[in-house]
Amino acid sequence: MRFNSNGKDEVTYDVIVIGSGISGGYSAMELCNKGYKTLMLERGRDMKHGEYPTANMDTWDFKNQNIVSAEEKAQHYFKQNRLSWWVREEHQHLINKDSDYDYDEVSRFDWIRGHHVGGRSIMWGRRCYRWSDIDFEANAKEGIAIDWPIRYKDIAPWYDRAETFVGITGQAEGLPQLPDGKFLPPFPLNCAEQHMRESINKKYPYRLLTPSRTANLSSYDPKVHLGTRGQCQSRNRCVRGCPYGGYFSSLSSTIPVAQETGNLTIRPDSIVHEIIWDKEKGKAAGVRVKDRVSGEELEFYARVIFCNASTIGTTAILLNSRSEAFPDGLGNSSGELGHNIMDHHYGMGASADLPGFEDIYYKGRRPTGFYIPRFRNINKETQMKDFLRGYGYQGNATRSVNAPDNAIGVELKENLFAPGPYRVSMTCFGEILPYHDNKMWLNFDKNDKHGLPVITFDAKLRENEMALRKDGVTCAEEMLEAAGCKNITSYNTATAVGACIHEMGTARMGHDPKTSVLNKWNQMHDVPNVFVTDGACMTSSGTQNPSITYMALSARAVDYMDKQINDGVL
């Protein structure tokens, strides 16, 4: 390794990538494949593929039925545990402790994190959906915030590239709002879901229930799915890490490929505090790092820096990189850095029993479910009066526990081992508009234990989101009814911003340096040798799970950087 020495040459790389999660892994792989000596800095501990201590544990192997004790939750996860489903024994070791690294909030913000090599690529839900021009054009058409500087045609080839490498299951449907991609065979709908698909389609022409598009290898091709990967075994334990390499993570996929080139150096336990501004050369010189364990302060230098510390992590680093030239944070001449924070919101939807299909079951634990893509405001016929944009649903139909109402004793036991009725659940994921007033900033009067100013959030759902939620609940009920479901129960409890774990938008892309931080290549308007390709770059939030878009934009930005270097511009 080259960092352990005194001379400046020895700590100089071609490119520094900050963060090892989904976007950092992707950037690093593309950079290494192009021959760039790359240093990946990760604030969390080291982790290797295969180190998944809970991967084969069943409920009875856990201390508390896979639920973390109340005492531990109160002591260490007091913020993240507000998101009730998140802190579980199966991946507790992959969740950042709030007691180690806390934040402040004006209104509740759920910042859901994991700091280790691989970042949240280990625990993610793996749903991958393309954006369409309906998303890229929305801001401009509606006069909301600023226009995206790219359109679908700019990103489409990069989706092709990322999807092929990642391996995404899915079914082509030809929808304008959800372009088809390079799909592996889908995990097919079960018969209850197929029935839902057909009955919804009959009654509601724009609503379509399709198998989820998911980064699990339903079909493994070692020539394409490089890294330490293999066929998905349908165990649905992906959030714990998969010993089979059955799904895409930095650990199973991008990092091993980057390492194979010999161009990658990973330095875990390296908390990037700031990007160093070189006044003379008028560009970024490198990064200042504090070792998480030893407390040692170090500097690393590079020609180009890729910020992939996740939306919040990257924005905090940039806001903390203050100089005469950039008193409010690196590349922040627009004043937009930290603003326009978005996510998706959920906590609204419905579930119901679906009578019938008693003789038919399923086999295996499918690591995914179904998706109903957005069907509001996608054309004239679907235009809504009450709100802009739309929402999609994620859900599944599974057989529930067969415990007839109030049954006990022998009657209960005679039933309990048989599969219960099908229960369909669908949860709505809605778009959040980019509001300048939804923001994060650093409190320079209060430092954390590593000497970094504490992050403060102030973001909330507003009128458009609330109107959209109502519609989402109504439509869920309608669709369950159309399929002949019984015992329909619906819910609508607004989640905090952040709870969908799709936080984005705090260093947005745009045409104009006065109103945006990045140009159409994810390159800082103000500082051309700094690229941001995590969720901070997003100009609107869409309704789709965003990570595949970060990967596509990362690959695209690396390609552009490479051309700029070859042209002698960078």
Added chain:
Amino acid sequence: MNRREIIKYTALVTGASLSAPLLSSLLVGCKNEVTTASSSTLKYFNDKEFEIVTTIVDLILPNTDSPSGSEVGVHHMIDHMLATVYDDDEKNKYDGPFQNMAVHLATLDFFNQNESNQTNILSDVLAYEESGLSDVKKGLNSLRQQSIAYYLSNEEIATKFLNYLPVPQVWEPCTPVSELEGKAWAI
């Protein structure tokens, strides 16, 4: 598949001799003795309350051709989970109805009845519609839900009485129930 078979199988499909961390992830379940549910010291209930819990658990899940609730430690799991996982608020919400239920059952002379009468009394309680007795019903319902959940997630029940397939390998969307011996999936 038992754990040894899982290890063999994993080695086969990953096409490699297993690395140490991979192996340890597979072995971890073997080492983990589940002591919590069988431990005899009570963490939440007092002896008297625990006797009530035990009686009711075994009325909800009596011994038939499969073990009763208490035979697989469901009563101790309830005690353990209340003590460990429930926060103060959840404990409060549990305690009131539980106590109300216990008092109410005592007034019905429940504890001196034979098993079949006791089962009938509990069935009656679950069917109560009077709002004045809703807390009593809630207390019993919680106990019933806990019993069912911890029974089905018990190793012996899950692996011997349900379909247990740790590494399914396939996803088949529509399989006849008859091919699965009419049994639900354990996990």
